[in-house]
Amino acid sequence: MKTFTNMKTLAQHLSIVLATLVVAASVRTGSAATITVKGSDTLVVQAQKWAEIYMNQNNKVKIQVTGGGTGTGFAALQNQTTDLCNASRKIRAAEIAECIKAFGKRPTEYKVCLDGLSVFVAADNPVKELTLEQLMLIFTGKTKNWKAVGGADAPITLYSRENSSGTYEFFKENVLQGNDFAASAQTMPGTAAVLQAVAKDKNGIGYGGAAYGAGAKHLAIKKTDTSPAIEPNEETVVKGTYPIWRYLFVYINPALDKGEAAAYLNWIRSDAGQKVVKEVGYFPLPAHLREK
């Protein structure tokens, strides 16, 4: 155990030294290309990971990653203050129009990884599986008691995400069929917070990235009453048999999609870039969508 932590700190030190060297080298030569990445908070950790690894391999490039939200990212893309925009949802028509007004073209869309959404309940909740329709009724507030879906006779407490999150919008569109969440749904600042709240509340139910795990039980989801219940895991999400999943995107101004930025985007979508996706909590793109 001790040697393990030692190794870990050693690795940390090494990476810090390496990062300093990279920065020092780029300052000295002054010829390093800088790529700025801005946008979705969902993707920010993943993007930082990619940037870190890419910079370690390629000391000619400097990548600055910031979050702030998908909307902020698109605004920066329009103002041309960022090169790449991370997005946890598809770009809206109004935002495309703004981009065309700003630089005359539609931004190019790249799918960069997959995200499966799990539905969590407390570990001692007897309910093991739900259909998509039951989920919709629960989260829109029509089903109010666990008894109606085969659980104990207790009121359901809903935990949701802030409406600024891409996860919220995705769940709303794909599971609630566009209907409103019940007003009584408590909104949490992140998937980890939802998970923690559900773990503490035996009548709670919440949703979030499938790779977040410990503490609560992931429900198996049935598409319809008769279809089989599918557990969320890498195999079912990447194959598409698990019903609640989405793509995460990077958008770029087509005029900037060349040189170092294009090379970086290709690397993200290659096998090497996709290898690190699971560590952060997402799922890699299926093989046919990757760059060779």
Place this chain on the structure above:
Amino acid sequence: MPHLRTNTNRSHGWMGLQRGHKARPVEWLAEKLIFLVSLSAIVMIFLIFLFVAREALPVALGRMNSSLVGKTIPVEEMEKHSPAELMEYLGLTAKQFQGMDKETLKDLMLVKLEAAAEAPTDKDAALNTTSWRYLLGAQQWSGYDKPELIWQPVSKIHKYNLMPLFIGSLKATLVALLFSVPLALGAAIYVSQLAPPRYKEWLKPAIELLAGIPSVVLGFFALIVMASFFQGVFGYQSRLNAFVAGIALGLAIIPGVFSIAEDALTSVPRAYTQGALALGSSKWQAAWKIVLPAALPGVFAAVVLGFGRAIGETMVVLMASGNASIVSWNLFDSTRTMTATIAAELAETVFGGHHYRILFLVGSLLFIVAFLSNMVADMVIHRLKSRLEGKA
């Protein structure tokens, strides 16, 4: 004597030279700099308000239209319309329009059509939900059984009703005041009137030290410790609610309320107390019946300032209130305040869009409420001071 006349007619003049003093350019410069800095603070506040109000103005004046159903022009018919019509249709300025070639314009028209195709076929789609009627009044939306006040800004039909947020803010603030005012006032009376001087010496700074706790730490404490504790005591269903957030907010405003109330009580002349004591009242009677009524306007000001601080506080409510936009006066329901809504939602809105502007509208309302409450408190304190000094 002529030099006396210049003396009565004193002017500050260039670096104080005319006053007959030795020139002190550094002091003169420092004085002017400080004046400039304080002036810039006022200008800054004014500019910030101007910015916030400017962003909110289109909604406040009813100039926004969130209706999702509109006339569309097919791309092929582009030639039939005059440039002015096209500019209006696409929302372009003349300069942008000049700079665009035909291909870009066509693309823009296409996007407009795509947006129209995405629009829901709901019966509410044609409503302009940003008008004041929907911002304040109840509406029976499709899919709901009865007219309701709903804040669902990210939705097929954007529902921007502000009432759930007002009620949420008021609920949390009310709990905060009910909790903190008796405590802060009691502490102020004790410290200023009853406590022996050596207690007073460390009690006052100790209470004021509470102000040094960052609100995010307070929020974290409320989220993890207080929420579970109160749920254990009262046994309500939702762990995070207006009550927990209100108590945490109360902790945040106690030092402010205490400090101002204590100042007001201390500024009552000693002669009042001494007179009462000489006439045979107890220390407590003198404090409660003589000093407190005399300082009442100052105490009122303290409460109003506490209100301003509580309604504007963000981090505590964001973390501890549960943030569900329910319309209910039950203190044990989760609640969503105006400040938390702005903090949580602004980052993902489309810049310049309806949601963005409505959040700025909420911001300017908060600004106005906080400004008014501070102004009222300030005026009341000023009046109290001059009354106690016998000027009014």
